Amino acid sequence: MLYKQFIKNYKEDYKKYNGWLKKETSHYIFNYFDNKFIKEHINRISKIQENSNNKIFEFLGIRNAKKINYYIYPSEFLKSKYMGNPIYAQSVYKDYSVHIVYNKKIRPLGPHEDTHLISLKFGLPPSFFAEGLAESIASKKRFFNGKSRKYFIKKWLNKYDKDSLSNFFIQKGWLDTPDNESGEFYSIAMSFTLYLIKVFGKEKFFKLYKKINRNMTIKQIVYTMEKVFLMDYEQIISNWKI
Numbered sequence: 725m726l727y728k729q730f731i732k733n734y735k736e737d738y739k740k741y742n743g744w745l746k747k748e749t750s751h752y753i754f755n756y757f758d759n760k761f762i763k764e765h766i767n768r769i770s771k772i773q774e775n776s777n778n779k780i781f782e783f784l785g786i787r788n789a790k791k792i793n794y795y796i797y798p799s800e801f802l803k804s805k806y807m808g809n810p811i812y813a814q815s816v817y818k819d820y821s822v823h824i825v826y827n828k829k830i831r832p833l834g835p836h837e838d839t840h841l842i843s844l845k846f847g848l849p850p851s852f853f854a855e856g857l858a859e860s861i862a863s864k865k866r867f868f869n870g871k872s873r874k875y876f877i878k879k880w881l882n883k884y885d886k887d888s889l890s891n892f893f894i895q896k897g898w899l900d901t902p903d904n905e906s907g908e909f910y911s912i913a914m915s916f917t918l919y920l921i922k923v924f925g926k927e928k929f930f931k932l933y934k935k936i937n938r939n940m941t942i943k944q945i946v947y948t949m950e951k952v953f954l955m956d957y958e959q960i961i962s963n964w965k966i
């Protein structure tokens with residue numbers, strides 16, 4: 725199945741580049757630049773991703789449909805040059821690949837991007853839920869840009885409130901959130917996801933995850949939630965302790 729995904733300036737010059745070094749493991753093919761630092765770290769990188777893959781399997785109960793192709797660039801400049809976008813870590817759904825910048829300062833490893841690809845078997849819910857799931861598996865303790873989750877959740881609560889949450893369930897609502905508030909929104913999506921899983925169980929959460937999509941309205945998502953969890957939305961929200 726082809727999944728619609730928007731990546732700004734995306735291009736596939738990385739497929740034409742023939743300087744990639746390769747390392748293949750059970751669930752990945754790592755394509756990396758001939759760069760001293762990356763070469764020294766490639767075994768460490770592959771171990772971290774294979775461990776992450778096991779963590780995802782434990783959580784979701786499913787494995788990759790096929791090997792995930794990792795593309796590892798030493799700089800934002802080179803990532804931008806070959807795939808169009810400088811962001812540190814991105815998964816490309818239709819290509820089943822993950823693109824990362826890896827150097828002394830930037831090391832975005834772990835389960836987050838891989839979760840996006842592996843969970844495609846469940847479908848493609850609005851980003852709020854996809855990011856919530858990826859962050860939940862990547863560890864609730866993980867810091868975001870050096871700041872704790874608590875810090876971001878507090879910041880989110882200073883500007884928004886629990887009752888406004890459903891505005892961000894829909895794809896447009898999520899895409900319209902300010903770029904400089906990603907720490908706040910990723911943390912709040914994680915908090916809500918962990919709450920749903922804790923209270924209603926993983927299977928019910930996955931059921932919801934499979935039933936919702938990016939074309940739905942707030943009303944449709946909230947209605948689906950009430951049907952899956954057998955609880956009024958108001959009650960669901962008021963039980964959520966942030």
Ligand SMILES: [Zn+2]
Pocket residue numbers: 836837840854855858
């Ligand atoms: Zn993500």
